[in-house]
Amino acid sequence: MDPSLIAIVVLGAFVGGFISGFAGFGFALVVSGIWFAALPVHLVPPLVVLSATAGQLTGLAKLAKHVSWPKAWPLIWAGILGIPLGTALVAFGAPDKVKLVVGVFLIAYTLWQFMARRSVPQIRVTGLIWDRIIGFLGGILGGLAGLSGALPVVWYQMLGMSPAEQRARYQPFNLAILALSSVSMLLFGQITPEVLRLSLIAMPIVILGALTGVWMFDRVTAKGFKRAVLSLLLLSGVMILTQSLT
Template identity: 30%
Template sequence: MTLDLPVALQIVGGALVAGFIQGMSGFAFALIATSLWVWTIEPQLVVPTVIFGSLLGQAISIHSVRKDIRVERAGPFVIGGVIGVPLGAMLLPLLDVTTFRFAVGSVLVVYCSIVLLGLRLPVFRNPGRLADGAVGLGSGVMGGASAMSGPPLILWVSMRGWSRNEQRATYQAFFITTQIVTIVMYVLTGVINRHSVQLFWLVGPPIVLASWVGSRWYRGLSDARFTRILFVLLLASGATMIGTSALQVVHGLVTR
């Protein structure tokens, strides 16, 4: 696979932007990278490249919260997610992904808009490991079925009364584990091929650099500002889901 210089620069630019935002927030790489790369990378290559980039960025940026990682806190989410990812992948052929994404996106837009307008979040300080595991399972299923595992998990941990470091350490541990499982599945099923690896080499260095810079930026954020950034990104994620779903519906009607 050969890339023209302008195309290669656009891909690298997308990697820098997505890597920085993930380094600062601990998530949203898929949201940003997909929206930027979908115009320059073939659809079959976008998903594995996004998963690889997100995993690489997570591995770099999790260093900023490594002291707050607790197995007893993250464990139920991770176990649920590891079970959920393959289930989501198996459910994918049975789901109407367009309707699914539109529904999830609508909930995110409404909920995050209310929160950003000033409504206080409910706090669940001790809902139990079973509830945490169920959220992890649901997030894993969403990730396997639609490549969007972040929203339910991030919403849930934001209502646990934890500090920003505790929240981030928990969901980043979840993302790293489930993305490793996804990468293994992609290798075994042939989704990752030599063309994917060529793109990995192209996007890897800028992602490492941007994620490191973003994680340094994160250290200067207060808990309140960090929470606001999370909900703005979740709102953008929901709006993106609605927009892409609507475009798919329109495209389907036009091509009939």
């Protein structure tokens, strides 16, 4: 295998692993841009899903004290129900229009948060129905374009939860969606021997990056974590908007 190709796979794996370990989401959006530049298009989605799953598992193992499966369950099962609708939008609808709306929303939200001179008022809601609605919409976006994590992150930020409380809910959700996507890709033959060979290179680096990201998460302040996540959401919005317009 070409050494320069291996270097790009390793670079993407470490960057994606670090972001996954630190923020609990965002692997696919960052890594896809790196790997699509060097790898055949058909190899990237399954490689991203397998590698992101490894990153999520590492993060969950190291942050087990923060994770609450009961709190995440309403988000998870609603998200699973939303995935087929997102997939249907790809097959029969206009996914670029949905991406355009999501991209504009993420950019507007993050700029609003960054430009606020004082703390943005937090919303006050009760009842798990809202978690289910957000999970369902996140599942649609996951089935549409692998964007399952962004909406739950925004939602829990707006509720004013601490970084640990946010991750207790959305990181198990992300893992469940990724695991389901992995099974689906395996059944449809997308996880080929070539993908598995690349995964053997990428996964150890993803785990190393995720451990580094978790180490950073344990040391960052709540304000610093929020700004870092907002920056990642802004980057995600710009990338999604660019994809929808090209």
